[in-house]
Amino acid sequence: MRGPRNPHRSDENTALVVQPRAEQQMVVPADLAEQAARFLGAARALNTRKARDTDWAVFSSWCESRGLQALPADPITVLSFLTDAAAGTTMELRKPATLDRYLSTISVAHGAASYPSPTRDKRVTEVMDGIRRTLGTKQRQAAPLTSDVLERLLQHGRLNARDWAVLCFGQATACRRSELCALDVSNLTFRGPGVAVRIATSKTDQERNGVTLGVERKEGVLCPVLALEQWLLWYKEGEGPLFVETRSDPR
Numbered sequence: 001m002r003g004p005r006n007p008h009r010s011d012e013n014t015a016l017v018v019q020p021r022a023e024q025q026m027v028v029p030a031d032l033a034e035q036a037a038r039f040l041g042a043a044r045a046l047n048t049r050k051a052r053d054t055d056w057a058v059f060s061s062w063c064e065s066r067g068l069q070a071l072p073a074d075p076i077t078v079l080s081f082l083t084d085a086a087a088g089t090t091m092e093l094r095k096p097a098t099l100d101r102y103l104s105t106i107s108v109a110h111g112a113a114s115y116p117s118p119t120r121d122k123r124v125t126e127v128m129d130g131i132r133r134t135l136g137t138k139q140r141q142a143a144p145l146t147s148d149v150l151e152r153l154l155q156h157g158r159l160n161a162r163d164w165a166v167l168c169f170g171q172a173t174a175c176r177r178s179e180l181c182a183l184d185v186s187n188l189t190f191r192g193p194g195v196a197v198r199i200a201t202s203k204t205d206q207e208r209n210g211v212t213l214g215v216e217r218k219e220g221v222l223c224p225v226l227a228l229e230q231w232l233l234w235y236k237e238g239e240g241p242l243f244v245e246t247r248s249d250p251r
Helices: 030-042 046-065 075-087 096-112 122-135 147-156 161-173 177-182 224-235
Strands: 016-018 026-028 188-191 194-199 211-216
Touching: 026 030, 046 075, 046 096, 075 096, 075 122, 096 122, 147 161, 161 177, 161 211, 161 224, 194 224, 211 224
Parallel strands: none
Antiparallel strands: 016 026, 188 194, 194 211
16 A cells, blocks of 8 residues: 555646545645645655655555555554564564654654554554664764874875865864765855854754854864865865866875
8 A cells, every 4th residue: 555645736726635634635725736835845855755755665565565554554563564674574674773764754654644643552662662672772873084094094095185175174074975065165264263164054954054163273284274275275266166076186
């Protein structure tokens, strides 16, 4: 069984119908339908929507293979799904963090269709607690980029000016890869002993308020401000993406 349907067009006069249940139909005027649909879609980040679509497909496919109903789902169905996923009986073994994500998706799907969430059932929560205690909840974390690692890269690696600036600046700001890729030259403001960098959006800033980080100079070749200045000295662009790839980037 497929998941809850998205807001859709029904006919020329009723442009957008949000229909959790037949008895709770809400109609948006035709002249506002397109914009309303756009705002509804923007309510969740794109990556979140993709992840939930994928997670719902896993759950609904599992239900279909066993002749069970995914929406609305019985708490016993959800409980059984979690047990199978945690034990790896008929499906690939899943970690507790993934199961928590599945539960969130199932809950959102039921809420969108105006059904009570089976994930709140005491039996489901107790089984999930038991899974966490049995399998543990420790998450794999990427090792941080430290000064020692940078020094080893400098000694043994062949890095160009852009790559070195990315590494030093990334290490100093603890920015995510996506945040570094999104940086623009206009996001930088050099002030006395350092530089202020404006992070317009990030994974943890869903409201797009932005944040400004201060990066100070430090002695030695690992100085992030020096690395950035050396890259900009060669790059010579007053606007546009900050860390662009070029063929003739100096070594």
